[in-house]
Amino acid sequence: MFVEENMPKVAVIMGSQSDWPTMQETTNIFDDLNIDYEVHIVSAHRTPERMISFAQNARENGFGIIIAGAGGAAHLPGMVAAATTLPVIGVPIQSKALNGMDSLLSIVQMPSGVPVATVAIGTAGAKNAAYLAAQILGVTDSHIAQAITDFRKQQADAVIESEAHLND
Numbered sequence: 001m002f003v004e005e006n007m008p009k010v011a012v013i014m015g016s017q018s019d020w021p022t023m024q025e026t027t028n029i030f031d032d033l034n035i036d037y038e039v040h041i042v043s044a045h046r047t048p049e050r051m052i053s054f055a056q057n058a059r060e061n062g063f064g065i066i067i068a069g070a071g072g073a074a075h076l077p078g079m080v081a082a083a084t085t086l087p088v089i090g091v092p093i094q095s096k097a098l099n100g101m102d103s104l105l106s107i108v109q110m111p112s113g114v115p116v117a118t119v120a121i122g123t124a125g126a127k128n129a130a131y132l133a134a135q136i137l138g139v140t141d142s143h144i145a146q147a148i149t150d151f152r153k154q155q156a157d158a159v160i161e162s163e164a165h166l167n168d
């Protein structure tokens with residue numbers, strides 16, 4: 001695995017272990033793109049001191065971006081964003097009761113001055129959180145930028161390929 005010297009890690013955090021099947025979609029992409037990350041369970045509600053300590057120390061612990069997944073009353077991404085100036089990407093987990101609309105609205109409507117870059121509900125959002133983080137890292141890391149360019153090409157080729165089969 002190639003990791004550029006001093007490249008910041010991405011923190012992938014989630015409110016509960018039950019969010020892992022969704023957030024694993026994020027880390028699978030980091031594995032494919034050779035991006036360094038750590039996974040932690042941190043909850044604004046259940047482990048508030050741990051959340052504040054995690055967010056306040058994230059930069060000195062080598063993180064450059066935080067991806068936070070949470071469901072229901074999804075306060076984690078916004079509260080982490082309040083306690084750090086690192087960019088925070090919020091992933092609304094698809095909750096059972098309200099299908100993730102609760103998660104989405106809890107994450108997306110931040111007051112001005114404390115942004116959370118909010119992606120779509122569920123696994124599509126978890127994947128896009130990884131691509132967005134990679135694109136941000138790619139601003140200063142040419143290897144990651146190239147990996148994204150290669151991925152986009154494969155994606156486009158797959159679309160063309162899928163069309164070809166329609167006419168078999």
Ligand SMILES: Nc1c(C(=O)O)ncn1[C@@H]1O[C@H](COP(=O)(O)O)[C@@H](O)[C@H]1O
Nearest residue numbers: 015016018043044045070071074075076
């Ligand atoms: N939204 C939050 C926060 C938080 O925002 O701090 N902590 C846990 N949770 C969410 O509660 C849901 C149910 O959790 P359990 O399955 O553990 O009961 C999860 O989707 C989690 O993200």
